Amino acid sequence: MKIDPNSSADLSAQIAQAIKDAIISGELIVDERLPSETELSDHFQVSRPTVREALKRLAAQSLIRTQRGASGGAFVNRLSFEDAYAQQVTTSTLLLSMNEVSFDTACEARYALERACAPLSALRRSPDHLATMRAEIFRQGQPGLTDEAFCASDVAFHRALVDGAGNPVLSYQLAGAVEAMQPLMNMITFTARDRERIVELHGQIADAIEQRNSQAADLALSELTAYTLELGTKAMAARASRHQNRSNVENPK
Amino acid sequence: MKIDPNSSADLSAQIAQAIKDAIISGELIVDERLPSETELSDHFQVSRPTVREALKRLAAQSLIRTQRGASGGAFVNRLSFEDAYAQQVTTSTLLLSMNEVSFDTACEARYALERACAPLSALRRSPDHLATMRAEIFRQGQPGLTDEAFCASDVAFHRALVDGAGNPVLSYQLAGAVEAMQPLMNMITFTARDRERIVELHGQIADAIEQRNSQAADLALSELTAYTLELGTKAMAARASRHQNRSNVENPK
DNA sequence: AAAAATTCATTTGTCTGACATTTAAAAGTC
DNA sequence: GACTTTTAAATGTCAGACAAATGAATTTTT
Numbered sequence: 001m002k003i004d005p006n007s008s009a010d011l012s013a014q015i016a017q018a019i020k021d022a023i024i025s026g027e028l029i030v031d032e033r034l035p036s037e038t039e040l041s042d043h044f045q046v047s048r049p050t051v052r053e054a055l056k057r058l059a060a061q062s063l064i065r066t067q068r069g070a071s072g073g074a075f076v077n078r079l080s081f082e083d084a085y086a087q088q089v090t091t092s093t094l095l096l097s098m099n100e101v102s103f104d105t106a107c108e109a110r111y112a113l114e115r116a117c118a119p120l121s122a123l124r125r126s127p128d129h130l131a132t133m134r135a136e137i138f139r140q141g142q143p144g145l146t147d148e149a150f151c152a153s154d155v156a157f158h159r160a161l162v163d164g165a166g167n168p169v170l171s172y173q174l175a176g177a178v179e180a181m182q183p184l185m186n187m188i189t190f191t192a193r194d195r196e197r198i199v200e201l202h203g204q205i206a207d208a209i210e211q212r213n214s215q216a217a218d219l220a221l222s223e224l225t226a227y228t229l230e231l232g233t234k235a236m237a238a239r240a241s242r243h244q245n246r247s248n249v250e251n252p253k
Numbered sequence: 254m255k256i257d258p259n260s261s262a263d264l265s266a267q268i269a270q271a272i273k274d275a276i277i278s279g280e281l282i283v284d285e286r287l288p289s290e291t292e293l294s295d296h297f298q299v300s301r302p303t304v305r306e307a308l309k310r311l312a313a314q315s316l317i318r319t320q321r322g323a324s325g326g327a328f329v330n331r332l333s334f335e336d337a338y339a340q341q342v343t344t345s346t347l348l349l350s351m352n353e354v355s356f357d358t359a360c361e362a363r364y365a366l367e368r369a370c371a372p373l374s375a376l377r378r379s380p381d382h383l384a385t386m387r388a389e390i391f392r393q394g395q396p397g398l399t400d401e402a403f404c405a406s407d408v409a410f411h412r413a414l415v416d417g418a419g420n421p422v423l424s425y426q427l428a429g430a431v432e433a434m435q436p437l438m439n440m441i442t443f444t445a446r447d448r449e450r451i452v453e454l455h456g457q458i459a460d461a462i463e464q465r466n467s468q469a470a471d472l473a474l475s476e477l478t479a480y481t482l483e484l485g486t487k488a489m490a491a492r493a494s495r496h497q498n499r500s501n502v503e504n505p506k
Numbered sequence: 507a508a509a510a511a512t513t514c515a516t517t518t519g520t521c522t523g524a525c526a527t528t529t530a531a532a533a534g535t536c
Numbered sequence: 537g538a539c540t541t542t543t544a545a546a547t548g549t550c551a552g553a554c555a556a557a558t559g560a561a562t563t564t565t566t
Binding site: 012013016023024026030049052053054056057058059060061063078079080081084087088090091092093094095096097098099101105106108109112113115116117120165167168169170172173176177 | 265276361429
Binding site for chain 3: 289305308319320321322323324325326
């Protein structure tokens with residue numbers, strides 16, 4: 001583990017990178033204890049605060065965890081699916097919100113990926129997954145549900161569908177795509193008829209998954225894609241015209 | 254932006270979370286300058302090193318960037334697709350390497366996602382994407398190519414396929430799945446016949462994409478999936494028996 | 507007056523040294 | 537032997553200082 005004394009980058013960034021490289025290369029293995037902060041500052045010839053900044057960078061990425069007290073220190077963290085999942089959701093959400101990704105683009109990506117899971121889910125779903133899907137469909141049909149709650153249930157339904165594929169890597173990859181869509185979906189106001197149609201399609205998907213009929217699942221998902229796209233387009237248009245009106249009121253000609 | 258004085262968590266973690274929340278909620282917008290470190294330490298009633306540790310955590314996630322000098326400071330960063338892409342690859346790679354994800358699982362996830370892109374790519378690919386694919390296929394056919402170089406070219410080929418869908422969100426999501434597989438793929442030793450078969454299938458994919466024939470593309474991809482899976486299984490088995498032999502030598506009975 | 511050089515204030519980057527807090531192990535006590 | 541106390545090691549936090557970079561204001565030069 002060495003740093004380049006001629007680099008212009010921050011020392012803490014260099015040190016963080018050096019340790020990160022050591023972890024990726026396998027030089028440091030899971031649960032191994034890093035040298036203490038004092039030892040690291042000796043090794044890299046920097047002060048302890050600088051080492052600490054480097055360690056905080058790694059902690060922010062869940063690459064290490066720290067423990068106080070005797071026999072404490074920084075330990076290489078096993079990146080769990082949960083941690084990776086959380087990071088993936090945060091990154092995707094920010095990416096979508098900061099880059100003015102269109103509803104269409106995000107929606108297309110989400111459903112394309114989801115349709116990739118459907119055949120596997122039809123093959124391997126457990127009764128548990130099916131039960132979750134049915135429960136969420138039931139919830140979505142309840143009157144008096146807020147739009148936020150409806151969207152949350154929608155996410156839960158689709159998570160169950162994805163998890164049904166029984167592939168944790170796939171579930172993790174999809175987490176970002178599905179959850180990051182939620183803020184965009186929350187912009188939509190669902191009418192009773194919209195919800196009815198969505199619940200109907202969800203029902204078709206659940207039926208298809210239950211019968212292990214991947215073709216039917218794909219068909220229903222493709223209809224759901226089209227319908228969601230339609231709703232989104234309408235919502236975005238309404239939103240745009242509202243903004244238009246407001247700025248007209250603010251700046252009357 | 255407030256922190257809970259009764260929380261047991263590190264102050265720097267709390268402060269980082271508070272600022273992160275402010276960014277996600279839109280309270281702090283892109284390119285906005287955060288208060289200076291001194292102002293933040295006044296605001297949160299902590300010392301400057303603590304604030305700095307918090308800022309480094311955010312910098313590690315590309316949420317902020319810092320600039321020295323007068324009119325410098327920490328600025329909310331627009332999370333670019335490149336940044337998100339890089340994070341995604343790192344996370345996926347570590348996840349796969351640290352969690353003993355089986356070759357099968359990773360492979361299945363990767364190809365499932367990739368097949369989701371193929372129809373869109375067939376629809377929208379530009380001549381550029383096609384040219385890249387052809388170029389990589391040509392490279393893969395060259396004799397004397399190392400296994401690493403072959404894998405790298407394989408990744409480049411598949412990236413072109415994915416990018417052909419013209420959906421940046423999809424490209425970003427797939428980046429992790431495809432690139433994180435590379436270390437696993439590098440464990441495989443490709444025979445000349447293996448390569449020949451892969452190049453042939455790549456050719457079929459490129460042909461299908463060129464002719465905007467999504468069905469043919471899907472077929473070729475599904476064959477490639479099966480073939481890769483077969484190679485992987487063989488490689489893993491060989492690896493396991495090597496390990497077996499080695500431990501027998503080390504611990505003869 | 508315009509351009510170049512200089513100064514200056516501000517901000518992040520880094521260092522030194524210290525103290526607080528937590529924690530597990532060692533030492534002591536019954 | 538079981539329990540309590542002490543101790544040492546490690547991270548968490550703080551205060552104050554200086555270095556380095558940088559943009560803006562100021563001065564000097566042309």
